[in-house]
Structures are given as C-alpha cells and as structure tokens.
Amino acid sequence: AQSVTQLGSHVSVSEGALVLLRCNYSSSVPPYLFWYVQYPNQGLQLLLKYTTGATLVKGINGFEAEFKKSETSFHLTKPSAHMSDAAEYFCAVTGTASKLTFGTGTRLQVTL
Amino acid sequence: DSGVTQTPKHLITATGQRVTLRCSPRSGDLSVYWYQQSLDQGLQFLIQYYNGEERAKGNILERFSAQQFPDLHSELNLSSLELGDSALYFCASSGRWGGNTEAFFGQGTRLTVV
Numbered sequence: 741a742q743s744v745t746q747l748g749s750h751v752s753v754s755e756g757a758l759v760l761l762r763c764n765y766s767s768s769v770p771p772y773l774f775w776y777v778q779y780p781n782q783g784l785q786l787l788l789k790y791t792t793g794a795t796l797v798k799g800i801n802g803f804e805a806e807f808k809k810s811e812t813s814f815h816l817t818k819p820s821a822h823m824s825d826a827a828e829y830f831c832a833v834t835g836t837a838s839k840l841t842f843g844t845g846t847r848l849q850v851t852l
Numbered sequence: 853d854s855g856v857t858q859t860p861k862h863l864i865t866a867t868g869q870r871v872t873l874r875c876s877p878r879s880g881d882l883s884v885y886w887y888q889q890s891l892d893q894g895l896q897f898l899i900q901y902y903n904g905e906e907r908a909k910g911n912i913l914e915r916f917s918a919q920q921f922p923d924l925h926s927e928l929n930l931s932s933l934e935l936g937d938s939a940l941y942f943c944a945s946s947g948r949w950g951g952n953t954e955a956f957f958g959q960g961t962r963l964t965v966v
Contacts, residue, residue: 771951772952774954776957782959783942783959783960784944784957785854786955786956792952838946838951838953838955839885839908840895841897842894842896844894845895
C-alpha cells in the first residue's frame, strides 16, 4: 500500500523567493512519485515524475524535485516564484499498479 | 490541452437521481481512471479500466458503476445521488499499464446534488 503526506496545506511566498513544497511518502514497494499542479477550475497537469534513475528530476515551469529514499521524501522546489505559480500542488505515488494515491494538496500563494 | 475530454463540464441534479459522466481518453490510450475530488475527502481513486476490462477498484460506492466501451471511451454512472456526492469527478488516461505510467487528466465534471 502507498500513502503520501504533504506538510502544509497553505504556503505563501513572495514573488522571486524560493518555493519549497514538502512531500513524504510511504510505500511497500519501490515507489514512482509525481507532482501535479491544479489551477482554478482546471484539471491536473503533470509537473514532473520520478520513476527510476537520476534522483533529481526537472519538470516544467522551472520546478524540480529530489527523491530521497533515506528520508522517504520528494520535495518540490523552484528557485524563484512567479505570480503565475499560484495554484494547488499535489504529490502522488504509485507502485506496481498505475492508480495514483494523492496527498491532500498544498495551496501556493505568491505575493508581490 | 491534455487530450482527455470529459462531458458535461457541469451538472446539477436532485437527490435520488441518476447521472452519467462521460470520458474520451487521449487517442491511443488504453487505460482510463476515474477520480473524485471533494473538500472533505480530497482526491480519491475510484476505478480503472484497461482496454475494456476493470483493472483496479478504489473507494467506489456500490451506487456508482463504470464501464469502458470498445471505442475506449468510458462512462461513470452515479445513482441514488446524495448531497455528499457533490464533487469534481476527473477522468484520466494513460497509454500503458504499470506504476511508472504518466496519467493525463481531463478538466473534470463538477457535479452538484441539490
């Protein structure tokens, strides 16, 4: 079985500041990890994914995440926040099957 | 545009009624998933079909059922609707079976039960 914990339901950063959204996972099998973004009244869009190989994964819109097995973490970062990054972000995990188990989401607010 | 099409976008219906949500996957994708997003439950996996066959079942109520047709489109049927069924229902599709497969999501159907 898999589960995901996202720390912080709301995160607020200033434009240009570092974005750090936290995700910890639990999995009984080697996990595949995903970050999705949801803009208001929109579906979910994949930002990045970790399957195997390089543990630092780069995604769209300047986001990246690092898979740390020892810490069971997959935190999402972006060096410099932009107003357009304001959205809800979901971390998700799969195992051998392809159904996604989502975290509860983190709403990112970007202020001037 | 993810290539996944869901209809209708919005649906308002009364308690006790039955509705059908429709999903057309991306061209060539064999796998279709249904998810429910609500304020109290978050994003929950309901059910998955792969090439017409049910492959995985999640927290889907007995009042809900789904199927995938030979042309690979899928329908989610919700019956005896209750106020608590009000939610955003997403369909997603993927090309392969396996945990490392990326799923593409539609824009969702917002169901309001009154």
